[in-house]
Amino acid sequence: MKRVKKMQYESPKSIDDAISLISNSPGNVRLLAGGTDLLVQMQSQVADPDLVIDIKNIKEMKEFKKEDGVYTVGAAVTGMEIIEHEEFGSDWPGVVDGVKLIGSIQIKGRASMGGNLCNASPAADSIPAMIASGASAVIAGPNGRREVLVEDFIKGPGKTSLKSNEILLSVKFPIKKPNSSGAYLRFTPRTEMDIAVVGVGINVTMSDSGICEEAKVSIGAVAEKALVVEDAATALVGNKITDEIIENFISKVRASARPINDKRGTVDFRIQVIGVIAKRALKMALERIR
Amino acid sequence: MTRRHIEAKINGDNCDFLCESNETLLSVIRNQLQLTGTKEGCSTGDCGACSVMLDGRLVCSCLTLAVEVEGKNIDTIEGMSNGEDLHILQRKFLEHAALQCGICTPGFLIAARALLEKNPNPTETEVRYWLAGNLCRCTGYHKIVEAVLDAAEEMRG
Numbered sequence: 001m002k003r004v005k006k007m008q009y010e011s012p013k014s015i016d017d018a019i020s021l022i023s024n025s026p027g028n029v030r031l032l033a034g035g036t037d038l039l040v041q042m043q044s045q046v047a048d049p050d051l052v053i054d055i056k057n058i059k060e061m062k063e064f065k066k067e068d069g070v071y072t073v074g075a076a077v078t079g080m081e082i083i084e085h086e087e088f089g090s091d092w093p094g095v096v097d098g099v100k101l102i103g104s105i106q107i108k109g110r111a112s113m114g115g116n117l118c119n120a121s122p123a124a125d126s127i128p129a130m131i132a133s134g135a136s137a138v139i140a141g142p143n144g145r146r147e148v149l150v151e152d153f154i155k156g157p158g159k160t161s162l163k164s165n166e167i168l169l170s171v172k173f174p175i176k177k178p179n180s181s182g183a184y185l186r187f188t189p190r191t192e193m194d195i196a197v198v199g200v201g202i203n204v205t206m207s208d209s210g211i212c213e214e215a216k217v218s219i220g221a222v223a224e225k226a227l228v229v230e231d232a233a234t235a236l237v238g239n240k241i242t243d244e245i246i247e248n249f250i251s252k253v254r255a256s257a258r259p260i261n262d263k264r265g266t267v268d269f270r271i272q273v274i275g276v277i278a279k280r281a282l283k284m285a286l287e288r289i290r
Numbered sequence: 291m292t293r294r295h296i297e298a299k300i301n302g303d304n305c306d307f308l309c310e311s312n313e314t315l316l317s318v319i320r321n322q323l324q325l326t327g328t329k330e331g332c333s334t335g336d337c338g339a340c341s342v343m344l345d346g347r348l349v350c351s352c353l354t355l356a357v358e359v360e361g362k363n364i365d366t367i368e369g370m371s372n373g374e375d376l377h378i379l380q381r382k383f384l385e386h387a388a389l390q391c392g393i394c395t396p397g398f399l400i401a402a403r404a405l406l407e408k409n410p411n412p413t414e415t416e417v418r419y420w421l422a423g424n425l426c427r428c429t430g431y432h433k434i435v436e437a438v439l440d441a442a443e444e445m446r447g
Contacts, residue, residue: 007310008311009312011358032358034353035353035354035358036350043334052355056358103335104335104424105348105401105423106335106341106423107335107353107423109344109348110347110350192419192422193336193422193423
């Protein structure tokens with residue numbers, strides 16, 4: 001790695017120490033969890049931090065717990081730890097769908113869902129799934145803690161609502177409703193090691209009589225950030241999921257997509273495919289409730 | 291700034307080294323510890339040639355800082371055979387001619403061993419998905435997958 005200056009590395013043991021380091025360092029500070037984005041940026045000289053703060057030795061960052069039905073996933077919990085957590089997978093299968101698609105086994109051995117969130121790629125696979133699940137980002141700063149919904153945490157490509165002296169602590173999931181489930185699907189030319197051309201995260205809650213009681217839909221890679229598609233959820237709620245309702249749902253998803261043309265797909269292609277993927281994700285979530 | 295002093299275990303042996311804060315684990319393994327079995331391919335986590343085990347997890351050593359491994363266990367390809375006795379996977383790679391230039395081979399072996407420790411009876415599909423993070427540019431994947439499946443069968447006994 002070519003260097004022009006000396007990088008410092010700190011590995012604090014507490015959140016307070018980390019915040020004090022981040023607040024009192026004048027230069028370019030970067031936080032390190034799995035490093036699968038940061039080190040690539042450093043190798044290619046896109047990032048040239050003066051100080052790297054490794055958050056993995058802070059206990060809370062590695063905690064993965066369920067208390068009173070609420071899961072808290074520490075910001076440094078790795079993808080593989082999430083995939084191997086069977087109970088989490090049965091409660092939030094859509095989130096695990098998303099996490100499973102983040103790179104190879106090697107990458108998931110280090111990469112965290114918190115890092116995927118903070119990297120804020122418009123094509124990030126775990127983000128639409130987190131949004132559809134109603135997950136919140138728990139943020140620590142000098143004045144205490146705050147929580148924001150994941151959809152409000154992301155501001156744009158590579159941009160989050162984290163202030164320069166704040167740190168993402170964990171991702172928190174609401175209590176899972178009975179008769180609910182979720183799914184995340186994406187389209188990529190290859191099945192592995194690729195970046196989403198479009199992605200759809202969905203969560204639905206059904207009544208015993210087959211009426212959709214609640215739904216949340218989020219689409220990725222078709223805008224500057226993952227979007228919540230309220231119209232698509234509204235198209236489902238209060239209805240039995242018939243072919244006609246599904247067609248309406250698909251049209252609402254397509255109407256919300258505002259993708260760009262790039263090497264991974266054209267605008268027309270993405271709008272077409274996101275409808276197909278949304279339909280499949282919906283059916284997958286419904287299948288999982290049964 | 292002075293270099294950092296790090297103590298860790300490599301292939302079961304205690305070791306210590308001095309490194310710069312931004313130096314990768316791959317660089318230390320190859321250039322300081324002289325364990326050159328671990329290869330550098332892309333340096334961006336795409337090819338898996340630098341795969342090692344870090345506290346029992348399969349990771350890319352090119353995307354790990356050396357300063358992060360204080361107190362941790364690292365397993366590299368050098369620890370795979372028992373002296374002259376090759377690991378079953380190593381033997382099967384030879385039998386199936388699952389290599390040509392050999393650059394990707396240590397990474398494939400480390401990754402395949404991690405799979406078989408977790409799942410002793412993988413399907414071909416599971417092998418292919420697990421090894422998706424290891425790229426081979428000459429042999430192709432068919433013989434590698436066959437070697438892993440054959441090794442799995444022999445290891446199950």
